Amino acid sequence: MKALVYLGPAKKALEERPMPEIAAPTDVIVKVTKTTICGTDLHILKGDVPSCQPGRILGHEGVGVVHLVGAAVTAFKPGDRVLISCISACGKCVYCRKLMYSHCTTGGWILGNTIDGTQAEFVRIPYAETSLYPIPDGADEEALVMLSDILPTGFECGVLNGKVQPGNTVAIVGAGPIGLAALLTAQFYSPAEIIMIDLDDNRLEIAKRFGATATINSADGKAAATLMAMTGGRGVDTAIEAVGIPATFELCQGIVAPGGTIANIGVHGTKVDLHLESLWDRNVTITTRLVDTVSTPMLLNILRSDKLDPKLLITHRFKLDQILDAYETFAHAANTRALKVIIEAE
Ligand SMILES: NC(=O)c1ccc[n+]([C@@H]2O[C@H](COP(=O)([O-])OP(=O)(O)OC[C@H]3O[C@@H](n4cnc5c(N)ncnc54)[C@H](O)[C@@H]3O)[C@@H](O)[C@H]2O)c1
Ligand SMILES: [Zn+2]
Ligand SMILES: [Zn+2]
Numbered sequence: 001m002k003a004l005v006y007l008g009p010a011k012k013a014l015e016e017r018p019m020p021e022i023a024a025p026t027d028v029i030v031k032v033t034k035t036t037i038c039g040t041d042l043h044i045l046k047g048d049v050p051s052c053q054p055g056r057i058l059g060h061e062g063v064g065v066v067h068l069v070g071a072a073v074t075a076f077k078p079g080d081r082v083l084i085s086c087i088s089a090c091g092k093c094v095y096c097r098k099l100m101y102s103h104c105t106t107g108g109w110i111l112g113n114t115i116d117g118t119q120a121e122f123v124r125i126p127y128a129e130t131s132l133y134p135i136p137d138g139a140d141e142e143a144l145v146m147l148s149d150i151l152p153t154g155f156e157c158g159v160l161n162g163k164v165q166p167g168n169t170v171a172i173v174g175a176g177p178i179g180l181a182a183l184l185t186a187q188f189y190s191p192a193e194i195i196m197i198d199l200d201d202n203r204l205e206i207a208k209r210f211g212a213t214a215t216i217n218s219a220d221g222k223a224a225a226t227l228m229a230m231t232g233g234r235g236v237d238t239a240i241e242a243v244g245i246p247a248t249f250e251l252c253q254g255i256v257a258p259g260g261t262i263a264n265i266g267v268h269g270t271k272v273d274l275h276l277e278s279l280w281d282r283n284v285t286i287t288t289r290l291v292d293t294v295s296t297p298m299l300l301n302i303l304r305s306d307k308l309d310p311k312l313l314i315t316h317r318f319k320l321d322q323i324l325d326a327y328e329t330f331a332h333a334a335n336t337r338a339l340k341v342i343i344e345a346e
Helices: 039-045 141-145 150-160 177-189 201-209 223-230 246-255 296-304 320-331
Strands: 002-006 012-016 028-036 062-069 081-084 122-125 132-134 169-173 193-198 214-217 236-241 256-264 285-287 314-319 340-344
Touching (some): 012 320, 028 141, 039 320, 062 122, 062 141, 132 296, 141 296, 150 256, 150 296, 169 177, 177 193, 177 201, 193 223, 223 246, 236 246, 246 256
Parallel strands (some): 169 193, 169 236, 193 214, 236 256, 256 285, 314 340
Antiparallel strands (some): 028 122, 028 340, 081 132
16 A cells, blocks of 8 residues: 655655554554645654654544454444544543543554554554544545544644633634634634734734634734733733744743633744743643543534534645645645645545
């Protein structure tokens, strides 16, 4: 089968690989129909994710059809259409029992990281009964690809951890797919204001179309002052960090209102200063989280009710044969205006 293989920093290739096999009775082999590329795949290609070793098939998002089931699998049968979660969960360990699937002691974020992933014709999904979701009849499979990772991430790490409330003010720093997913799902709670901050005017324009009440281009280095002026000097109740660099986490510290929450989503590769000299008396909460994908069943319901249109995030489509072009397009978003790219594997 064809698969996109990580070959070390800045190196990848579309290679011929053997078909995955059932390794445990709880495994399912899925024939991938649609997958996508995540910002985290680009982090891997930069060499930022040492747990992912050369030779690994990348990808942790997608939908497909059940091809083979392990002996212990009763919830799925060959031919079933399934959504693949980016998080594999055994469902039994101490963290799974607390619904912290991301910290599953034998699972978590392993797909396309420590085991072969979804950017291939077939993928082995461990703990399939608690890591796959049946696709409802008539569901739009492209939209569902957005539920593997980015919508649960924006919602759980940004909106839920950030305690977005009706009438509150929210700022989202970073208008990439994750920040935009937070923007879409924050609106479940009717905040009064959602201010998006980015360096890319195209993405800020998209954010306006997705429901942002205001946008700030932070290229001039004055985003904090601009936001404080916009909010009458108060700052925001929720500041969501969706970039993953020191400058943006520091910006969140500068714009959070007393009693507010900084909800970090970004994957940080370097240390960041914590400004307790200005925050110690402000009753703020800082949260961090690796997506658990516990909200996936709820997001599937919302999708079915047409209250959310994740297809808005899809800008480009490619065949698996063209996945190297898909990476080029996705990696140069400022020029290509890419958000999420769909890769058809069948
Ligand atoms: N916590 C989790 O479980 C989890 C899951 C998935 C992704 N992530 C992380 O979320 C982050 C966002 O992911 P993404 O796919 O949207 O990334 P992305 O790179 O597509 O988007 C980042 C956005 O930040 C903007 N940006 C860069 N520097 C900026 C600055 N100084 N000020 C303002 N904006 C700036 C960019 O223009 C871009 O639009 C990444 O760090 C990713 O690794 C975390
Ligand atoms: Zn991801
Ligand atoms: Zn577990």
